[in-house]
Amino acid sequence: xxxxxxxxxxxxxxxxxxxxxxxxxxxxxxxxxxxxxxxxxxxxxxxxxxxxxxxxxxxxxxxxxxxxxxxxxxxxxxxxxxxxxxxxxxxxxxxxxxxxxxxxxxxxxxxxxxxxxxxxxxxxxxxxxxxxxxxxxxxxxxxxxxxxxxxxxxxxxxxxxxxxxxxxxxxxxxxxxxxxxxxxxxxxxxxxxxxxxxxxxxxxxxxxxxxxxxxxxxxxxxxxxxxxxxxxxxxxxxxxxxxxxxxxxxxxxxxxxxxxxxxxxxxxxxxxxxxxxxxxxxxxxxxxxxxxxxxxxxxxxxx
Amino acid sequence: xxxxxxxxxxxxxxxxxxxxxxxxxxxxxxxxxxxxxxxxxxxxxxxxxxxxxxxxxxxxxxxxxxxxxxxxxxxxxxxxxxxxxxxxxxxxxxxxxxxxxxxxxxxxxxxxxxxxxxxxxxxxxxxxxxxxxxxxxxxxxxxxxxxxxxxxxxxxxxxxxxxxxxxxxxxxxxxxxxxxxxxxxxxxxxxxxxxxxxxxxxxxxxxxxxxxxxxxxxxxxxxxxxxxxxxxxxxxxxxxxxxxxxxxxxxxxxxxxxxxxxxxxxxxxxxxxxxxxxxxxxxxxxxx
Numbered sequence: 001x002x003x004x005x006x007x008x009x010x011x012x013x014x015x016x017x018x019x020x021x022x023x024x025x026x027x028x029x030x031x032x033x034x035x036x037x038x039x040x041x042x043x044x045x046x047x048x049x050x051x052x053x054x055x056x057x058x059x060x061x062x063x064x065x066x067x068x069x070x071x072x073x074x075x076x077x078x079x080x081x082x083x084x085x086x087x088x089x090x091x092x093x094x095x096x097x098x099x100x101x102x103x104x105x106x107x108x109x110x111x112x113x114x115x116x117x118x119x120x121x122x123x124x125x126x127x128x129x130x131x132x133x134x135x136x137x138x139x140x141x142x143x144x145x146x147x148x149x150x151x152x153x154x155x156x157x158x159x160x161x162x163x164x165x166x167x168x169x170x171x172x173x174x175x176x177x178x179x180x181x182x183x184x185x186x187x188x189x190x191x192x193x194x195x196x197x198x199x200x201x202x203x204x205x206x207x208x209x210x211x212x213x214x215x216x217x218x219x220x221x222x223x224x225x226x227x228x229x230x231x232x233x234x235x236x237x238x239x240x241x242x243x244x245x246x247x248x249x250x251x252x253x254x255x256x257x258x259x260x261x262x263x264x265x266x267x268x269x270x271x272x273x274x275x276x277x278x279x280x281x282x283x284x285x286x287x288x289x290x291x292x293x294x295x296x297x298x299x300x301x302x303x
Numbered sequence: 304x305x306x307x308x309x310x311x312x313x314x315x316x317x318x319x320x321x322x323x324x325x326x327x328x329x330x331x332x333x334x335x336x337x338x339x340x341x342x343x344x345x346x347x348x349x350x351x352x353x354x355x356x357x358x359x360x361x362x363x364x365x366x367x368x369x370x371x372x373x374x375x376x377x378x379x380x381x382x383x384x385x386x387x388x389x390x391x392x393x394x395x396x397x398x399x400x401x402x403x404x405x406x407x408x409x410x411x412x413x414x415x416x417x418x419x420x421x422x423x424x425x426x427x428x429x430x431x432x433x434x435x436x437x438x439x440x441x442x443x444x445x446x447x448x449x450x451x452x453x454x455x456x457x458x459x460x461x462x463x464x465x466x467x468x469x470x471x472x473x474x475x476x477x478x479x480x481x482x483x484x485x486x487x488x489x490x491x492x493x494x495x496x497x498x499x500x501x502x503x504x505x506x507x508x509x510x511x512x513x514x515x516x517x518x519x520x521x522x523x524x525x526x527x528x529x530x531x532x533x534x535x536x537x538x539x540x541x542x543x544x545x546x547x548x549x550x551x552x553x554x555x556x557x558x559x560x561x562x563x564x565x566x567x568x569x570x571x572x573x574x575x576x577x578x579x580x581x582x583x584x585x586x587x588x589x590x591x
Binding site: 053076 | 391440517536538
């Protein structure tokens with residue numbers, strides 16, 4: 001005599017332990033055979049811990065099969081679906097393996113999900129447009145310097161305290177200072193550009209916006225405010241930008257220091273040579289206009 | 304109860320991105336609401352033969368509700384689900400200046416339904432019952448519209464009433480709430496209210512309180528997902544009370560909405576007799 005049997009089958013899945021994900025539709029069929037007289041007329045599919053009935057199915061004879069309504073996988077179902085029959089006491093089960101939920105890329109993930117800092121996102125279009133804009137700004141700045149360059153050609157007319165600033169060293173200082181300021185300006189612009197790139201790259205990485213809100217609220221704004229500390233934290237990681245800007249500021253300071261040095265040497269010199277306006281004897285021959293007595297007499301005198 | 308017509312009818316409304324209002328204040332797109340509509344349609348099977356219209360508006364909602372209500376036999380049940388944006392809007396005094404309270408509304412393609420549409424619908428057939436499930440922000444009582452809107456003075460262009468609303472239109476009576484909570488053993492916030500004029504018995508299940516926001520993922524609203532997950536159990540399908548109780552419990556354990564979103568249930572009928580509410584809550588869901 002053949003034993004009664006009950007078989008539960010999960011359709012459209014291969015392998016011993018099908019991998020399922022939340023929300024996936026599962027289609028089962030149940031088959032039975034050789035049920036004795038007086039068998040139960042209803043069976044059930046159960047899942048979860050403790051086991052709870054999801055669906056019931058009708059048994060209309062000692063042998064048959066029935067497709068079950070679609071079951072949508074839910075973590076509460078656990079890892080096993082069991083078909084049971086009370087009389088005769090039969091059961092069969094299908095094991096499944098839940099697929100770990102992948103982090104959502106659209107802000108719909110877990111609210112506590114950490115912001116991923118690396119790798120950042122490179123926005124080529126933004127980089128190109130902002131780079132061109134800042135390049136244009138750099139050219140404008142450099143052009144301004146270039147426009148003033150000839151004026152740095154020291155002339156004996158630059159007089160203070162009755163003394164002309166005409167030494168090559170002082171001219172060199174000012175030249176270096178001007179050059180330093182120009183380089184610093186370009187570096188600062190470059191630093192700003194790098195900062196913009198890094199900011200955009202890092203801050204466009206997923207913010208932990210947990211989900212959409214079904215109302216005309218300020219969800220995104222609120223979320224951004226809530227994460228302001230994290231955003232500021234990201235800023236501290238912009239090492240490249242910080243390095244460039246620091247270099248720019250350092251050069252700028254050095255340039256200022258150099259110009260101060262010139263100012264001190266030209267203006268702050270001891271008034272020991274008030275009667276020696278002839279000092280500009282070393283002035284470049286090309287500075288003839290500046291060597292005129294008129295220029296000397298019209299130079300502002302410090303008290 | 305027998306009679307001519309269907310025992311069950313359903314209207315699924317899902318408006319993921321209303322075209323109201325336009326411009327900078329446009330509402331965000333809710334992919335989860337679209338998914339909710341598809342899931343409800345799947346669960347409700349042949350009760351919803353048409354595809355879900357993502358641009359459902361006042362007119363189409365009224366048409367669908369009217370057709371569904373008329374198709375029911377006496378004692379039949381209408382299931383209405385809404386997924387999308389909800390708003391709480393101020394009720395002003397007769398001068399339109401001082402805000403004296405708030406009311407809630409759901410937003411369809413051409414704006415929030417404020418014109419008493421639902422109130423009119425529920426009064427078409429006082430001999431039926433309605434199970435309304437709303438997954439939207441500020442959704443508590445959003446499609447109840449207790450106030451007899453036809454007697455309410457005309458609203459202005461913004462939908463703001465121009466006269467004092469009835470006090471019971473703003474908040475349920477505290478006494479009724481306590482009585483139901485004790486007697487019905489419901490494990491979710493529940494209130495009972497009385498229709499001021501003959502209307503269908505209505506069980507209004509909302510995803511959030513009036514001052515709360517409802518959240519979603521692209522896979523669906525947290526609330527609707529919990530409802531549908533629980534609906535898979537035979538025990539839940541056999542009793543609305545069990546279904547809602549387990550849904551409320553699940554929602555209370557689901558991050559990130561555990562502390563920000565509370566399921567809210569209102570019963571509105573000819574009386575606040577607890578037996579009426581019990582009978583409704585203890586009836587089978589009828590689908591799923």
